[in-house]
Amino acid sequence: MGRSPFNLGRVRRNLCEHASLETCFVVILAMDDGNSSPLRVVICPWLAFGHLLPCLDIAERLASRGHRVSFVSTPRNIARLPPVRPAVAPLVDFVPLPLPRVDGLPEGAESTNDVPHDQFELLRKAFDGLAAPFSEFLRAACAEGAGKRPDWLIVDTFHHWAAASAVEYKVPCAMLLLGAATVIAAWARGVPEHAATAVRKERSAAEAPSFETERRKLMITQNASGMTVAERYFLTLTRSNLVAIRSCAEWEPESVAALTTLAGKPVVTLGLLPPSPEGGRGVSKEDAAVRWLDAQPAMSVVYVALGSEVPLRAEQVHELALGLELAGAPFLWALRKPSGVQDADILPPGFEERTCGRGLVVTGWVPQISVLAHGAVAAFLTHCGWNSTIEGLLFGHPLIMLPISSDQGPNARLMEGRKVGMQVPRNESDGSFTREDVAETVRAVAMEEDGRRAFTANAKKMQETVADSACHERCIDGFIQQLRSYKA
Numbered sequence: 302m303g304r305s306p307f308n309l310g311r312v313r314r315n316l317c318e319h320a321s322l323e324t325c326f327v328v329i330l331a332m333d334d335g336n337s338s339p340l341r342v343v344i345c346p347w348l349a350f351g352h353l354l355p356c357l358d359i360a361e362r363l364a365s366r367g368h369r370v371s372f373v374s375t376p377r378n379i380a381r382l383p384p385v386r387p388a389v390a391p392l393v394d395f396v397p398l399p400l401p402r403v404d405g406l407p408e409g410a411e412s413t414n415d416v417p418h419d420q421f422e423l424l425r426k427a428f429d430g431l432a433a434p435f436s437e438f439l440r441a442a443c444a445e446g447a448g449k450r451p452d453w454l455i456v457d458t459f460h461h462w463a464a465a466s467a468v469e470y471k472v473p474c475a476m477l478l479l480g481a482a483t484v485i486a487a488w489a490r491g492v493p494e495h496a497a498t499a500v501r502k503e504r505s506a507a508e509a510p511s512f513e514t515e516r517r518k519l520m521i522t523q524n525a526s527g528m529t530v531a532e533r534y535f536l537t538l539t540r541s542n543l544v545a546i547r548s549c550a551e552w553e554p555e556s557v558a559a560l561t562t563l564a565g566k567p568v569v570t571l572g573l574l575p576p577s578p579e580g581g582r583g584v585s586k587e588d589a590a591v592r593w594l595d596a597q598p599a600m601s602v603v604y605v606a607l608g609s610e611v612p613l614r615a616e617q618v619h620e621l622a623l624g625l626e627l628a629g630a631p632f633l634w635a636l637r638k639p640s641g642v643q644d645a646d647i648l649p650p651g652f653e654e655r656t657c658g659r660g661l662v663v664t665g666w667v668p669q670i671s672v673l674a675h676g677a678v679a680a681f682l683t684h685c686g687w688n689s690t691i692e693g694l695l696f697g698h699p700l701i702m703l704p705i706s707s708d709q710g711p712n713a714r715l716m717e718g719r720k721v722g723m724q725v726p727r728n729e730s731d732g733s734f735t736r737e738d739v740a741e742t743v744r745a746v747a748m749e750e751d752g753r754r755a756f757t758a759n760a761k762k763m764q765e766t767v768a769d770s771a772c773h774e775r776c777i778d779g780f781i782q783q784l785r786s787y788k789a
């Protein structure tokens with residue numbers, strides 16, 4: 302091919318359709334500034350869809366600016382990703398590295414939602430087996446004359462071995478932390494003191510309940526894979542040149558302003574990476590859940606989805622079901638089956654008959670963006686994964702919060718501090734909850750007029766920031782500028 306690998310005109314047109322005029326000019330200027338040869342970037346997401354999908358989003362945003370991206374994952378994870386937007390597809394290469402077999406790991410399991418939670422260490426062990434093939438991939442890419450030397454590696458939170466390869470082949474490496482700045486700063490060591498103070502101001506006054514603190518200890522104790530999660534994090538951080546976070550100053554002003562470095566590494570914001578509100582990616586109006594919503598009154602339905610990572614325990618699924626029944630609001634529930642439970646026993650006896658007509662439980666895939674965008678939805682009952690929190694607020698929904706693991710508890714407290722919803726009260730020591738408390742929280746957030754109005758108004762305020770695509774595009778531009786200007 303005798304021409305540049307991308308069509309600048311097409312990229313510009315595509316961009317201008319999706320971004321504000323202002324961003325569009327900024328980008329075109331950036332592309333025309335003479336020192337704008339496209340970058341080659343390798344991106345390696347953790348083996349979980351809450352990471353794979355945002356990383357694909359980052360890849361598309363880089364590619365839409367003319368940069369070339371290699372997206373490294375395992376074959377089945379790559380096969381399960383939605384298609385890349387055609388306009389940028391030629392600039393995104395997928396690099397499948399087969400996941401090594403590990404005894405006890407279910408056949409074909411390649412991501413956290415293929416594996417019961419108590420087997421995550423097996424997945425991490427298999428993940429570490431990708432170190433050698435990855436190093437080989439990078440060696441070949443950096444080989445003299447290959448013309449494929451990456452300018453940057455962007456590696457997710459736990460990719461200590463990818464960061465080690467970056468050091469070996471002298472490719473600069475950015476570490477990706479996909480959580481909130483406030484939560485990252487609250488958890489991390491190596492945070493400057495003024496950042497710690499700002500973070501204490503920004504997050505809600507409530508402290509972590511002891512069931513959450515206990516669970517968090519696993520990050521520094523559980524090491525059957527050969528290494529704790531905390532060790533993975535620190536090794537990755539040590540070997541990286543900068544840190545990129547999924548936040549922006551408009552979203553968490555004090556924490557972002559204060560968190561300028563982490564363990565001495567510069568911190569850059571990527572913006573919130575909000576999904577496109579249209580749902581993009583070929584979601585069909587024919588989806589059964591969406592059709593069911595069509596038949597419900599406006600602003601009446603509670604959408605219930607607790608993520609694909611860690612399911613609730615079976616008895617808690619029952620308690621949640623009975624709480625929804627008691628609350629009396631229509632609900633659409635995207636339910637991930639708890640492991641080791643017979644299908645017939647997942648829901649309480651008679652539940653579906655009793656709630657028939659006003660409740661729908663779906664155990665397959667639900668087009669979450671189309672659901673959240675639907676006018677029938679009044680509130681979102683969520684586990685407060687960072688992705689889901691951002692998606693819920695993109696549509697200005699008040700939140701009924703039921704955090705389960707990792708950063709979900711801190712996210713929920715952050716959102717409670719912003720008064721966009723309420724958490725379901727929990728037993729301090731084991732995290733369990735009662736049907737009465739579920740019902741009461743659903744009523745307070747989604748049904749009683751005063752509460753609903755106040756929470757919705759605050760959620761709509763946050764929606765302005767999430768939906769401000771010019772703001773998020775500026776963050777990506779700033780990130781690219783950092784990559785370009787970095788000198789070892």
Ligand SMILES: *[C@@H]1O[C@H](CO)[C@@H](O)[C@H](O)[C@H]1NC(C)=O
Pocket residue numbers: 350351354355356358573574575576669688
């Ligand atoms: C998470 O975020 C990404 C990037 O914004 C988005 O494309 C994806 O659909 C989101 N949803 C889930 C469930 O991961």
Ligand SMILES: *[C@@H]1O[C@H](CO)[C@@H](O)[C@H](O)[C@H]1NC(C)=O
Pocket residue numbers: 522524527528
């Ligand atoms: C795992 O932790 C135990 C207890 O702290 C320690 O004795 C052991 O050496 C650790 N194993 C690995 C592989 O780090």
Ligand SMILES: *[C@@H]1O[C@H](CO)[C@@H](O)[C@H](O)[C@H]1NC(C)=O
Pocket residue numbers: 728729730731
């Ligand atoms: C909370 O959980 C603990 C441990 O399961 C239990 O002993 C205690 O009775 C529970 N407290 C309440 C108020 O239900």
